[in-house]
Amino acid sequence: MVNETVTSREMRAIETNAEYYGISLLQLMETAGRNVAEEIASRFNPKETKVAIFCGSGGNGGDGFVAARYLTCLGFTVEIILATRASNITHESTKKNWIALQSLRNIISIREIKDSLLIPNFEVDVIVDALLGIGQSGRLRPPIMQIVEKINNTNAFRVAVDVPTGINSNTGEVLGNAVKANLTVTFYKPKLGFEKAKHYTGEVVVKNIGLPVELERLVGPGDVIKATKSREPEAHKGEFGRLLIVGGSNTFSGAPALASLSALRTGVDIVTIASPEKTAIAISSMSPALITVKLKGKHITSSNISVIQNHLESATALVLGPGLGLHDETKEVVNEIIEHVEKIKIPMLLDADAIKAFTDFKRKLECAFVLTPHAREYEIL
Template identity: 60%
Template sequence: MEIRRGYNMITSKEMRALEVNSEYFGVSRLQLMENAGKALTDEIASRFDPEKTRIAIFSGLGGNGGDGFVAARHLACLGFKVEVMLAGRSKDIVDEEARRNWLALRVLKDTLVFHEIYDSTLVHSVEADIIVDALLGIGLEGVPRAPFSQLVKKMNEAEAFRVCVDVPTGMNSDSGKVLGEAVKADLTITFHRVKPGLKKAEKDVGEVVVKDIGLPKEFERFAGPGDVSLVVKSRPPEAHKGDFGRLLVVGGSEVFSGAPALVALSALRAGVDLTFIAAPERTAYAISSMAPDLITVKLEGSHLNPRNTAVIKRYLETSNAVVIGPGLGLHKETKDAVVGLVEMIEKEKIPLLLDADGLKAFAEYKLRIRSPLVLTPHAGEYRLLTNKKLPMDFETRVEDVRKTA
């Protein structure tokens, strides 16, 4: 398989998340669809003569079909003879961006030929020099049903050059597994990065070309709502409290009460079922007043100390993850308590996030931790942990942190 442009691969879930982030950062899915359809057009136009080429575009009802609609419009503008085969009824187009592009395409009814194929009896032979497969795209899980299965067969039977959009219909974009029958591609034009399935099924995808659609690297580097979608689980109707996690937050002191509360509220908003905040007694009462769904464990003293360990241990045993650090303060007793808790958590193999003052205590003792661990240092805390000063240049800073991790 020839792949033009060297990119790392991206899974279907990661690509969906990136599209959500793109919308969040200001580049809409409608714009991405326009870019994809135009990129598809440019690649075809670079290889074929508009005056001598007939193109049949097989489009589905989702985003992949929308890419096909955009390409049909641009190809028609270049003078190609274009026929659009819609796999279903236009009223059933499920993707909003695809629907808008379909409406724009219908204005060209005197230029293009349209077929709505919502029944297998409506599938007919196609005479074209190029067939564009824009039926299903990434994320396919099951065997395509009628009329998609018949359309795949019809495309494979045609004596035409077959161009697949993102991934051949009938192929899982992550595993490369063929589900039923897949379109036999001569050329696969995929967007942003290569999908893993294209590499695994290289004999079935033809030449692979990767096209930019306007997703800069910053959209992947900075966190957005798409990243949350990668980890949030769907909730079945029969789910009950506790099925989606219990988080213990150890934080707060006589000075700081807001930090542990914000951590717990963020966890609840992200989908965690129950959060428990272990904090000094007076601080815990203040936290309880901030929101009715914050459960507090009231610890003896004005700051975390080793005497609190036994109480916290009872909650550790029922927690799926622990956060230590926000607002703890830097009393000598607090640092000793943090070390004791970390050792206890390590023994139980509970995932741990160390933040703020928890990081500072950890930096002094340099414990070796084999359990799942997340560290969240700012530049100053990073220096305490590693004895290294981070450079000001952002790219170099990212690379230094990656090497340390």
């Protein structure tokens, strides 16, 4: 499902996936900055308009650098005020655009603010706020806090790049103080918090920066960003997932073992593996962090269902299938487990033999699920 608005985390994920699929952050920054410049040019006469662009050290500042270059090309008088030392620019694309501006110092005035006492006075017609972007969350600090105050005290037309500085783009919360923009040029989609922050965003114009909406449907490294939540210092074991892996047989013990070790490595707090007894004992020896449920029999049968269902009640997700085997009884168990998961509504991943078993009774599943077929398994699906 594709939403009409986007959160900062979703936007970061989309940008990361874009890079994975060949659309660089430098390309996105170039398009974003050009869009800002073109929007300003559509509203103001370049021969009569002075523009001051306040830039931060991150990606938002990079958008501002690009906008400055395009506005200069369009005939505007442009001044850039960098709200930090140039040495603090660490964002790679922003750094490249900063370097590009150095050859234009004879036509673009560039200042670095190294102290809040050094904020210049400015008499301009348009101010571009490219200080902080969608990642801002904490209260504003000097010198940005003082810059925002100065921006708001001018009569200039104020343009925010993507989101006004001082606004949490997810919640619309004002982070102490915020730029009161006349116009916000935002990218890809409106941000989730804009409705609440409409007194600060002013008019909102959404610009396409070359991100296909399909990037929200394609899986890539950015999805790890969306799936990962930050760990608070007081967090305790269990808050970051309780995974149950049902798999293994007397013949196959490696697959469930690798799945469980991978889960631990990616940050799952508690990993439990339900496997036939001999397989479970072998897996137990691989890590003291693994919890094993030793099921009776050489492979999983209907006699194990009640035990598996009991452990599902405390699980937050299920992996079903690695090393499971394709005994007739096991296939029936796969169906029963899936039906139970649909009732308790936890996410489920079907892998390997569970996929093969699923083809015997495949249907639309009533829970969140992921399938991991290889080419041959995909064919039978």
